Amino acid sequence: MANTKEVRKQISSIKNTQKITSAMEMVAASKIRKTQDVMLLGRPYSEKIKEVISHIANSSSEYSHPFFEDRKVKKACFIVVSTDKGLCGGLNINLFKNVIAKAAELKKDGVESCFALIGVKASGFFKAIGGEIVAKVEMLGDQPDPDNLIGLTKVVLDKHKNGEIDEAYLCANSFVNTMTQQPKVDQLIPLPVMENDDSAPTHWDYIYEPEAKELLNGLLTRYIESLIYQAVVENKACEQAAKMIAMKNATENAGELIKELELLYNNVRQAAITQELSEIVGGAAAV
Amino acid sequence: MKSIKVSIVSSSEEIYSGEATMVFATGTLGELGIAPGHTPLLTGLAPGPVRVQDGNDEKTFFCSGGFIEVQPDIVTFLSDTAERADSLDEAEAIKAKEQAEKDLSDKNDKIDYAKAAAQLAEAAARLKTIQKLRKNQ
Numbered sequence: 001m002a003n004t005k006e007v008r009k010q011i012s013s014i015k016n017t018q019k020i021t022s023a024m025e026m027v028a029a030s031k032i033r034k035t036q037d038v039m040l041l042g043r044p045y046s047e048k049i050k051e052v053i054s055h056i057a058n059s060s061s062e063y064s065h066p067f068f069e070d071r072k073v074k075k076a077c078f079i080v081v082s083t084d085k086g087l088c089g090g091l092n093i094n095l096f097k098n099v100i101a102k103a104a105e106l107k108k109d110g111v112e113s114c115f116a117l118i119g120v121k122a123s124g125f126f127k128a129i130g131g132e133i134v135a136k137v138e139m140l141g142d143q144p145d146p147d148n149l150i151g152l153t154k155v156v157l158d159k160h161k162n163g164e165i166d167e168a169y170l171c172a173n174s175f176v177n178t179m180t181q182q183p184k185v186d187q188l189i190p191l192p193v194m195e196n197d198d199s200a201p202t203h204w205d206y207i208y209e210p211e212a213k214e215l216l217n218g219l220l221t222r223y224i225e226s227l228i229y230q231a232v233v234e235n236k237a238c239e240q241a242a243k244m245i246a247m248k249n250a251t252e253n254a255g256e257l258i259k260e261l262e263l264l265y266n267n268v269r270q271a272a273i274t275q276e277l278s279e280i281v282g283g284a285a286a287v
Numbered sequence: 288m289k290s291i292k293v294s295i296v297s298s299s300e301e302i303y304s305g306e307a308t309m310v311f312a313t314g315t316l317g318e319l320g321i322a323p324g325h326t327p328l329l330t331g332l333a334p335g336p337v338r339v340q341d342g343n344d345e346k347t348f349f350c351s352g353g354f355i356e357v358q359p360d361i362v363t364f365l366s367d368t369a370e371r372a373d374s375l376d377e378a379e380a381i382k383a384k385e386q387a388e389k390d391l392s393d394k395n396d397k398i399d400y401a402k403a404a405a406q407l408a409e410a411a412a413r414l415k416t417i418q419k420l421r422k423n424q
Binding site (some may be wrong): 038041042044045046048049051052055056093116117123128133134135136137138145146147150151152155157203206207208209210212215218219222225226229 | 294297298299301304314315316325326327328329330331345353356358363365367368369376377378379380381382383386387402404
């Protein structure tokens with residue numbers, strides 16, 4: 001039977017762990033608010049640029065951009081947004097499962113896949129399964145800078161321009177509420193057709209200065225960048241929420257473990273006392 | 288007096304949103320003055336000040352390049368958060384690619400660590416189960 005000292009040591013070590021997990025829970029809870037604020041701050045831009053793009057799509061433009069074209073798909077690129085740190089439950093792995101499922105589905109149609117990764121966890125996972133990684137960005141911090149994503153976006157868009165890939169998907173968790181995060185795989189290129197605004201007149205076009213092609217190229221690049229940025233900040237909010245829940249569970253589990261161990265400790269202590277007593281009684285009887 | 292809706296946004300925040308009687312900005316092809324009822328226009332925005340006039344009130348904002356969309360009753364400034372040039376974008380792209388390549392050549396890094404951590408977790412879980420079984424005997 002275990003001795004009391006050993007059990008006591010175990011209890012105190014679990015108590016320490018519990019302190020850490022409950023501190024992490026509180027940190028995550030306070031960070032959720034901040035990350036949600038960042039998420040909301042970026043919304044106006046993505047809404048505005050979406051508006052502008054839908055105006056362009058509705059106008060009878062003189063130039064049609066490759067991002068809107070459907071072409072025969074030979075290879076697809078997945079942009080996977082993950083966290084840099086662990087301890088956030090099944091957040092990443094659920095997303096990766098969805099990505100793998102989608103890639104397997106494409107594979108059946110003879111479509112190859114490659115990956116552009118954001119976050120340490122994604123690069124660990126996709127390297128382990130031997131995926132082709134074309135670009136990677138890590139350690140974006142709690143308030144990701146949109147500028148850090150420019151490079152990754154450019155790699156993907158260049159590949160599309162050169163015909164190396166024909167489709168791109170954006171994979172990230174979407175923030176439903178603190179308890180629920182939904183892994184999503186959305187098509188990025190070709191851009192899904194936007195709903196037509198019926199009230200707008202149909203036969204008009206912008207004056208483009210300087211040229212339609214150049215402007216549209218720039219705008220669509222910005223649009224895709226903004227979509228990716230939004231996904232990254234939303235994933236950040238998901239990370240903090242998932243972390244809070246995971247740490248809450250860990251704290252509760254630690255509490256249960258401590259209860260069990262305390263019971264064991266009392267048992268052991270009582271057994272020792274009983275033994276000692278019976279020894280004394282036995283000794284007294286022998287005299 | 289007729290007015291036009293102005294919004295200035297960058298990807299990380301909304302800079303300004305409101306009504307104006309006149310807006311001045313520097314487009315990539317030169318100075319622009321935008322009054323209500325302007326014809327639809329799409330143009331680049333050069334780094335520089337954007338002045339928003341509402342009656343006698345005037346506000347000035349700084350934008351570091353981007354795009355301007357003008358509709359008869361709306362003008363939208365999509366501002367970049369950083370200076371953008373093809374060469375700079377190229378450098379960023381190369382950086383992202385290199386990161387990916389470095390990862391492939393690097394054998395003993397975090398991935399092995401992740402594997403070890405997973406194995407440790409499994410071993411710990413096993414130990415715990417064994418302990419539980421023993422206790423119930």
